[in-house]
Amino acid sequence: MRAISTVLDAALFLLLVGAAVGTLALGTSPPPSANADAADGVADALTTSTATVQYSLAPGARRASSRVVTFPITEGATFRRTAHGTLASHLSTAALGSLAVDGQRVSHARVDYQRSVANATRNLTRGRDHLARIRARWEPYPDAPIRGTYTVGPAPPRDATVHAETVVVASGLPSTREAARRVTSENATNATFERLGSIVAQRVVRGLFPPNRTRSALLGDYPVEQLVTYRYERLGRFLGANVTARAEADNATGANDALAAALGDRLAADMRTRFQSPSAAADAVSVGQVRITVRTWSP
Known part of the structure; x- marks a missing residue:
């Protein structure tokens, strides 16, 4: 396993206020040598190859289900964005785009982004002499009730000889393990x-909704404000915290405090069932990381 530090826009609003529309472009990386392990070669390529992906936020509006937030327009130029980065950073963002609580997805605003990332990732592995399955996973600790996972590629056959390699990249959320160890x-x-x-x-919520920038997004133009408010509403609903009124009042700090309190209670109860002690749980904290696992096999 190798650790790679990347700069990653993990919060939704950073994607919402992305640059103007561009075209999909994939950077190249030398293929692994004949004797190199295929999984290691793909993992290396993910961290060095870059892609600029074009996508739309429209699925987030079309698939929204809310009594409070409305989306009178669900297509057009105001929804289109581009993002540039290494494929590893794109996969990391795609994993956070699938953020879910107890299996219930918070938002679909990144569905089209994920499709573009999948296409770029397939382009990287196409033409090689092996097949690959790549999974990016974010979780504040193993099997936490809140997590995000994104997978590209088919599952290997049961009888296949599979090689695996894992890369750890920055999630864009605050690093938390040392603080967790200090308090335990x-x-x-x-x-x-x-x-x-x-x-x-507190660190999960701060990473998902950085207060100052999120407040700017809440004061922004359509559809940014609506998409961010909807994300607050959904996450609050799943955690049992009503934060919509605070979001509508552009009070990101107040909304974050309510979310963090509800999430903290939920995580504490869950940790108690999974770990023998608070210190053991602290050692497992991984808020600031996304694990990307590459599995390869011969066709």
Whole structure:
């Protein structure tokens, strides 16, 4: 397993206010040598090859289900965006685009983005002498109730000889493990699952909705404000926190506090069932990371 640090726009609003429309372009990377492991070669290429992807936010408006947020227009130039970066960073963002709570997806605004990323990723592996399945996964700790996963490629046959390689990239959310360890160390007072859950939740919410920039998005033009408000509404609904009124009042800080409190309670309760101690849970915290696993096999 190798760790790669990338600069990644993880919050939805950063995608919403992206650049003007462009065309899909894929950077090239030398193929692995004949003796190199195929999975390692694909993993290396993901971190070095770049792509500029064109996409639309319209699926987020068309598939929205809300009593509060309305989308009178669901297509057109105001929804179109582009994003540029390494394929690893695109896959990381695609994973966060599938953010779900207990399997319920928060928003579909990145569906078209994910399609473009999948196409670029397939272009990278096309023409090689092996098949590949690539999965990007974000979770604040293993099997947490809130997570995001995105997969490109078919599943390998049961009888195939599969090679695997994992790359760890930055998620764009705040690094949290050291803070988690500090509040659960032997010298810490009141080292509880509740305190750890609160620390993790605060950083997750801050990463998903950076207060200053999110407030600017809430004050922005259509459809940015509506899409961000809808995302607040959905996440709050799944966590049992009513944050829509705060979002509509452009109070990102207040909305974040309510979300973090609800998520913290949920994570603390879940951690208690999965880990023997708060310190063991802290060691597993991975808010700032996305794991990209490459599996390859011969056809």
